[in-house]
Amino acid sequence: MTAEFVRPHVAQIGYRSGELFIEQVPVRTIAEKFGTPFYAYSASAVCQRIEMLRDALHPAEVQICYAMKANNNLSLLRILSGLGCGMDIVSGGELERTLAAGVPAQKIVFSGVGKSEQEIKAAVAAGVGQLNVESTEELELIAKVARNVGRKVPVVLRVNPDVDAATHPKITTGTRHNKFGIPYEAALTVYARASTLPGIDCLGLAVHIGSQITDILPFRKTFERVAELVGRIRAQGNTITRLDLGGGLGVSYDGRSGIDIVTYGAILRETLADCGCELTIEPGRFVVAEAGILVSEVLYNKVQGSEKFTIVDAGMNDLMRPALYDARHPIWPIAEPAAETLAEPCHIVGPVCESSDTFGKYEALPPLVSGDLLALGVAGAYCAVMSSSYNARPLVQEILVEGNRYCLARHRQTVAAMLKLEQAGEWIAA
Structure with missing residues (x-):
């Protein structure tokens, strides 16, 4: 190729004998079986990421709670649960999905800045292991729900450390300009209040400063601020036994710029391993992003x-x-x-009636013709889970691959199924 062609950079996805494989399965074979477009995920790549994390964190004992907002496919959730992972959830729907996947309730962390009263009630009824509190009003509501059912609810306070993660503005969550968490300067007061509320078992702190972070420094600054706050809480006479350190571990979309997970683990151990608290991290993208591809077929070419x-x-x-x-x-x-092959720069675009329906201009692709198959890589996180039925386009299927076998992990939605949800009901007089 005359321009730089970025090849797959995970072991489970690559070319063999001139064809793209995911694990031991030719991608073309899946396309012939199920048609396009579809997502495909490597089970082995997901398992390998969990192993990498545990190796990097050792000897510190850290519970991994997968942030399922990255990809909530039930097959992936079952794999991760089988590896001993808990789940970080952010909605009542994710709670139901997690329980349906067989995840023990005590391994569920319920995060999110806007939990409704109904969601809180469902979480308490299910017996989730932890609710992350993001405001004083939410704290009071959880206390009321707990009193009404006669339970003690385990909570930690999500603190906003005011640390800029140096990531995309739309996925930054840890500065004073973001909606997330309790302000750092108010944490002591709110923690003291939480420790006195009937129905509340205040156990610790949580932080999460953003997503797709590849610079180690923001993590160090955040963990140091957390360690300082732990000392101040204990000096105040309150107990703290848990620290939830969030996720945000960045991956490589270009073969060059993923996070240094070994250094991340070293920083976590240096700053927090001796604080006398149970530690949890909540990776999402890091676990599943590079395990997934979106496979699509070329329809047409045109020149403007x-x-x-x-x-x-x-x-x-x-x-x-x-x-x-x-x-x-x-x-x-x-x-x-x-x-x-002589590269032929082109814009790769979709069929949706929006100018924003473009995947970008690519300089290093070979000439493409109708019927060619393409895979969009690093598509395991924040891809299928964010999809919609805009233009009345049904949600596409998802395939799980393990070794030399594959299976349908989510059926393709049909227009008929979509229409059933819109059957008019009976008129109700006001």
């Missing part, structure tokens, strides 16, 4: 002025990140490009 557009059958409703965050995913033709 000096620009070439290649139109594929996957759209922004299937993968929202480029439109939402200006994200750029690597693209790999299913047929391996020959080294001597």
